[in-house]
Amino acid sequence: MYSEKVMDHFMNPRNVGEIEDADGIGEVGNPKCGDIMKIYLKIRENRIEDVKFQTFGCGAAVASSSIATELIKGKTLDEAWETTNKAVAEALGGLPPIKMHCSVLAEEGIHKAINDYRVKQ
């Protein structure tokens, strides 16, 4: 049912945790299943210097969030904004259709965290 890449990021998620002095924080909930995800950004000169996440969501949510943090690390805010949930699922080698909604958490979390940073400026 799941690709090797999904299983790898589920078993060994990257960038899990909290950034205490984060410049932007995004917390999102999934209306489909009630799961939540929180993403923390450390930003320097318009670039994502560090990123961490926490989720209570399912394996697909863990894997999506994990690979999404790898995708946006080092990118400019505008580049990171373009990280769609489709791109996240593709980077994972695909997700079963019924689990696509889990990858939406990653996209929306990134958007919310970037907005949070921009509003604070």
Next chain:
Amino acid sequence: MYSEKVMDHFMNPRNVGEIEDADGIGEVGNPKCGDIMKIYLKIRENRIEDVKFQTFGCGAAVASSSIATELIKGKTLDEAWETTNKAVAEALGGLPPIKMHCSVLAEEGIHKAINDYRVKQ
């Protein structure tokens, strides 16, 4: 949002894993979110001697499955059959309404595993 008991069973789930020579196995999927759960029973003299589970589900599914294994360990098959998802949620100190469907995995998994054992007799 989540009780201390939920967080405890999410962070330190009990009885995670596989029983290689299981007497009954139940695998269930959640139509609501697409998550799966697998439960393994070792049965001796009509009693659940050992039980383990694996899930790719969310935090609430992990916590529900974990506490359900504690609830049924040592019980007779008839007693274990009575473990409803409501009883599981209560043992956890409650679950948010939107996450009640996750505890259904535990109830159905137990039923399927007991049926699997009975059919094999």
